[in-house]
Amino acid sequence: MRLIPFAIFLLTFLAVNVQTGNAQTESSSAGKPNFIVFIADDMAWDDCGAYGHPKIQTPNLDRLAKDGMKFNRAFLTCSSCSPSRASLITGRYPHSTGAHQLHLPLPASQVTFVEKLKEAGYYTASAGKWHLGKPTESKFDHVTTKLNEWVSTLEQRPKEKPFFMWFAFIDPHRPYQRNIIERPHKVEEVIVPPYLPDTLEVRNDLALYYDEITRLDLVVGRVRETLKKQNAASNTVIVFVSDNGRPFPRCKTTVYDSGIRTPCLIAWPGQIKAGSVCDSLISSVDLAPTILELAGLPVSETFQGKSFRTLLQNPGSKTRSHIFAEHNWHDFEDFGRAVRSPRFKYIRNFYPDIPGTPPADAVRSETFVKMLQLRGENKLTTDQKGSFLTPRPEVELYDLEADPHELHNLAGQKAYAKVEQELRMALDQWQEETHDRLPRSRRPDEFDRETGLQLPAFKKK
Numbered sequence: 001m002r003l004i005p006f007a008i009f010l011l012t013f014l015a016v017n018v019q020t021g022n023a024q025t026e027s028s029s030a031g032k033p034n035f036i037v038f039i040a041d042d043m044a045w046d047d048c049g050a051y052g053h054p055k056i057q058t059p060n061l062d063r064l065a066k067d068g069m070k071f072n073r074a075f076l077t078c079s080s081c082s083p084s085r086a087s088l089i090t091g092r093y094p095h096s097t098g099a100h101q102l103h104l105p106l107p108a109s110q111v112t113f114v115e116k117l118k119e120a121g122y123y124t125a126s127a128g129k130w131h132l133g134k135p136t137e138s139k140f141d142h143v144t145t146k147l148n149e150w151v152s153t154l155e156q157r158p159k160e161k162p163f164f165m166w167f168a169f170i171d172p173h174r175p176y177q178r179n180i181i182e183r184p185h186k187v188e189e190v191i192v193p194p195y196l197p198d199t200l201e202v203r204n205d206l207a208l209y210y211d212e213i214t215r216l217d218l219v220v221g222r223v224r225e226t227l228k229k230q231n232a233a234s235n236t237v238i239v240f241v242s243d244n245g246r247p248f249p250r251c252k253t254t255v256y257d258s259g260i261r262t263p264c265l266i267a268w269p270g271q272i273k274a275g276s277v278c279d280s281l282i283s284s285v286d287l288a289p290t291i292l293e294l295a296g297l298p299v300s301e302t303f304q305g306k307s308f309r310t311l312l313q314n315p316g317s318k319t320r321s322h323i324f325a326e327h328n329w330h331d332f333e334d335f336g337r338a339v340r341s342p343r344f345k346y347i348r349n350f351y352p353d354i355p356g357t358p359p360a361d362a363v364r365s366e367t368f369v370k371m372l373q374l375r376g377e378n379k380l381t382t383d384q385k386g387s388f389l390t391p392r393p394e395v396e397l398y399d400l401e402a403d404p405h406e407l408h409n410l411a412g413q414k415a416y417a418k419v420e421q422e423l424r425m426a427l428d429q430w431q432e433e434t435h436d437r438l439p440r441s442r443r444p445d446e447f448d449r450e451t452g453l454q455l456p457a458f459k460k461k
Contacts, residue, residue, distance in 0.1 A: 105133020
């Protein structure tokens with residue numbers, strides 16, 4: 001008779017200890033924050049509800065913004081997939097990574113913030129689109145390029161370690177398919193920017209692009225729900241960014257804001273004030289030093305970015321006065337550089353003799369096919385001819401407050417001479433400091449990739 005109560009006691013004791021053990025396992029790394037970085041593939045900064053789009057279905061991104069901080073002036077170093085990702089992970093500008101052109105692998109010699117986390121005891125994993133090359137895989141504990149394994153990667157992590165997850169989508173990259181979400185966007189819901197013609201073909205194309213944004217939004221929601229189930233949400237920093245702008249003419253592969261401006265949402269319960277907004281400039285090269293500082297680790301001397309950790313507590317402060325961006329070979333030859341202050345943008349086109357042709361996937365799009373037709377019929381407006389213009393101006397200057405789509409070039413105007421000079425000098429200085437050089441060839445060049453610092457000096461404009 002006495003064995004039964006004892007057995008009950010023993011089972012209860014074991015159950016309590018198992019639960020306690022699980023809790024201890026999950027909280028054993030509570031002193032170090034976990035990190036998840038979501039990377040959209042070709043998503044414009046303002047194509048979600050959090051940034052004011054009234055129709056795109058992004059409830060999970062909107063919730064992430066409400067739970068953390070929204071950065072209104074976050075910028076990428078370029079608008080090209082693999083160079084942008086290489087820049088993010090190294091904290092260096094694309095021309096300083098050895099992976100400045102599309103599809104070039106990031107050299108093994110490049111230092112990433114991920115390997116620094118790994119060396120400090122973090123479990124590091126990547127799931128989804130890779131696009132960084134074979135040498136970088138060893139800097140992670142786990143890499144899978146299969147899709148829809150974001151949640152399973154999170155579930156299979158070792159629970160006794162703090163973790164870092166690089167979750168990269170293929171959405172909303174082309175090609176597009178219909179009916180991929182429960183309620184597809186309608187053409188009436190589309191907002192057509194002024195540099196694209198407002199036709200049914202363009203609206204159809206944009207609606208399908210919207211659908212892919214909603215699909216990635218659903219993944220963000222599932223991952224956050226998994227974090228809650230694991231009791232890990234309260235100690236996890238979540239970052240959401242894109243690698244470049246939408247894959248449409250005058251967006252992706254340009255240094256206009258439609259190409260380099262990115263959504264940037266960061267949430268960290270109890271550490272970042274919910275619903276906060278930051279209008280200060282930040283660059284994607286700043287993410288690497290910021291994450292290491294949040295992890296309590298020293299920042300690598302190789303990083304060219306500046307930590308914006310102070311902005312997370314004081315969004316009204318400032319960490320930089322300018323951001324810099326570049327465009328190199330991506331399907332087609334080009335070489336452009338830009339500097340942006342909170343209000344003005346200065347662009348230098350080194351190959352003005354060629355038009356600003358969009359990337360190959362956009363060239364094949366329903367939108368560009370329609371634009372070619374309208375061009376032949378002389379029905380494009382002046383604002384819609386940018387992709388065909390030749391020669392292009394060597395210098396462009398824009399007032400982003402008065403002209404957010406960068407359609408009215410102010411370069412050479414006397415009223416803006418001082419602004420133009422200041423930005424030109426800032427760009428010159430950045431190019432000198434980062435050893436930026438005009439390539440010997442306009443075509444992809446293996447020699448350039450391996451010995452970028454030995455190339456001849458660029459010509460200043």
